[in-house]
Amino acid sequence: MRRNALTLGVLIASAVVVGQALLIPLFAAPAANLEPRDLPIAVAGPPQVVAQLEAAHPGAFEVTTVADAVAADSRIKDRDVYGAILVTATGSEVHVASAAGPTVAQLLTQAAAGLGQAPPTDSPGMGSGIVPVRDVVPVDPDDPRGAGFVAGFLPLAITSLLAGVLVYLFVPRRAARLTALATFAALAGLAGAGILVGWLGILSGDYFAVAGVLALFALAMAGAMTGLAALIGRGGLALGAVVMFLVGNALSGIAAAPQLLPQPWGEVGQWLPIGAGGTLLRSVAYFGGSGGGFAVTVLSAYAIVGLLLVLIGRNGLVKKTREAPAAPAPELVGVPS
Structure with a gap:
């Protein structure tokens, strides 16, 4: 028993180190090789x-x-x-x-x-x-280096991912899941725009336009997470977190531009929600929506497919427990007088 526990511990440690060895170049290599490419x-x-x-x-x-x-x-x-x-x-x-x-x-x-x-x-x-x-098109004076744009967008990606996980785990019915996802997206968009546009002043775009972008992004991330899990179970949560968040964040190009990343990874990042969401938010906040058509298509596809998977997928981990049939009453055995 002790040997099995020791072997399991070594395997877990080795697996984590392998994951670390993959994640370090995934994040460090694009950042260290920023240069114009077409x-x-x-x-x-x-x-x-x-x-x-x-x-x-x-x-x-x-x-x-x-x-x-x-x-x-x-x-x-x-x-x-x-x-x-x-x-x-x-x-x-x-x-x-x-x-x-x-x-x-x-x-x-x-x-x-x-x-x-x-x-x-x-x-x-x-x-x-x-x-x-x-x-010609400057950043907002309250965010002169553009760092606030990047830092303000990442928390929405994290909370959207988390919302998708929680909806799958704790909301068992399909209709209730759809309602929860739509409610989260709407509130996330309104609150996010209120903070970025109204409170911090990082973005100078129209409040409702920015709120719409953030809501679509939140629905794309959370809906895809819940949909994947509804289709294939807990493995869908892991798959969504790795592809949409870890890989998607590393290849998003939000801090610079997709064309500065090694190719084709910069282009691949624009097919994932974080890359598309960052591009669309820049377009709407600063350029009146110009250049955001492809990003809208990508985010809409993730949102629609995710919601469809919720409809056709499993009911989830929280299920009604069937009532056990009542045990038959014991027969009374007469005692002879």
Whole structure:
């Protein structure tokens, strides 16, 4: 008995170490290898500018040529590109959207530094001191580095995951599960938007639009968790937590941009709820919804499929216990007089 317990302890410790060995590179490798990979940008200037940019940064940018700064800014606001490099006879200029990712704005500024000389930028923290920088779509002044956006989104992912688990474990009936998931999503969206928009002021978008995004994300995460568990039992909870949270968080690109992650992992992350949710929240909060179509489709698919699985899946772990049949009364045996 003691030997079996010792063997079990060694196996558990070994399994945890194997999991650790897998999780460390999953999180550390993308963060340590952030660099542009086919990052969409616009360029306005002489034809040789594009060739010079591609020679200096091969494979880094997917370039769209535009006529002038007005066309470049329009592309940025529509989320067709992350920024623009404008080269004129007096030097180069960079137009960025820090709301799309402050890290991308810094990388674009560095890339433009070798294409021309100009006076230092007046935008503190945004420029390299070599080229002037214009922030076309800035982050909220209350979140100048964009860190609050990332930190504020992660708790919703955790609570949505937890809500999906709790609904499966403690709500036995299908109709009640659907009601609980819908109620959670609505309240999570309203409360989250109230904190991020109203209280902390991290997001500057419309309150109800942001609430709608957060509600859809919450429903996608929680609904998928409950649906997977309803379909295959407790294993569905483990599968959902690993794929949607651990893998999804590592590949989401929320802190930077999907195009800065090693590919194809940056693209894979946009097919998971956290990546799609972060992209949609940026689009709605800062860009009037532009560039959020694919993310809406992904989140809606997770929500709809999750709710369908709830309908066709098991009743769960909490079930009515059937009443045991009453034991027959013992027969009275007469005692002879």
